Amino acid sequence: MSMFCWTRPLQLTLALIKPDALAHPIIFEAVHKKILENNFLIVRSKELYWGSTDSQKFYCEHSGRFFYQRLVEFMSSGPMQAYILAHEDAVQLWRSLMGPTKVFRARLMAPGTVRGDLGLTDTRNTTHGSDSKESACREIAFFFPEFSLNYWYQEQEILYRTGP
Numbered sequence: 129m130s131m132f133c134w135t136r137p138l139q140l141t142l143a144l145i146k147p148d149a150l151a152h153p154i155i156f157e158a159v160h161k162k163i164l165e166n167n168f169l170i171v172r173s174k175e176l177y178w179g180s181t182d183s184q185k186f187y188c189e190h191s192g193r194f195f196y197q198r199l200v201e202f203m204s205s206g207p208m209q210a211y212i213l214a215h216e217d218a219v220q221l222w223r224s225l226m227g228p229t230k231v232f233r234a235r236l237m238a239p240g241t242v243r244g245d246l247g248l249t250d251t252r253n254t255t256h257g258s259d260s261k262e263s264a265c266r267e268i269a270f271f272f273p274e275f276s277l278n279y280w281y282q283e284q285e286i287l288y289r290t291g292p
């Protein structure tokens with residue numbers, strides 16, 4: 129029997145534990161705990177290691193920014209953990225639990241968030257989360273090409289309509 133009680137259909141998001149956080153078991157555990165404590169359903173999870181081509185492709189929108197090269201090198205500096213998370217408000221909830229991008233803002237204005245508590249620098253900021261439902265679809269396909277979003281959402285709808 130499920131321990132969750134959903135009042136709305138579930139939404140998916142893509143969450144990443146970046147290399148700085150995965151390198152330290154205590155930090156990884158703290159982020160993973162945050163996911164579980166907030167009643168996300170972990171739909172898929174895998175550890176992966178990016179080459180610089182993957183990092184460049186994923187962050188192409190930032191190419192030309194002053195931090196781009198540093199970001200690309202960082203994202204391929206060690207293993208990461210990728211998750212497909214489900215929740216009624218998955219995109220927004222995970223973004224708010226992560227906290228702001230920049231570490232000083234996260235520390236000063238969002239203590240208690242993952243980045244506020246555990247972020248090291250603006251680049252090495254522990255986690256990624258999709259910023260919209262559209263980005264989530266694109267990013268899930270990038271990380272989990274074998275996963276069928278359409279199928280999952282259809283099944284979800286049927287389950288939700290039918291009830292437990």
Ligand code: IDP
Pocket residue numbers: 195199228229250251252253255256257259
């Ligand atoms: P987000 O990760 O909060 O969605 P984005 O603006 O999409 O933020 O930036 C992607 C990633 O690029 C950030 O998570 C961070 O690792 C890096 N980054 C963003 N802004 C800066 C900066 O000003 N200095 C260094 N790295 C940055």
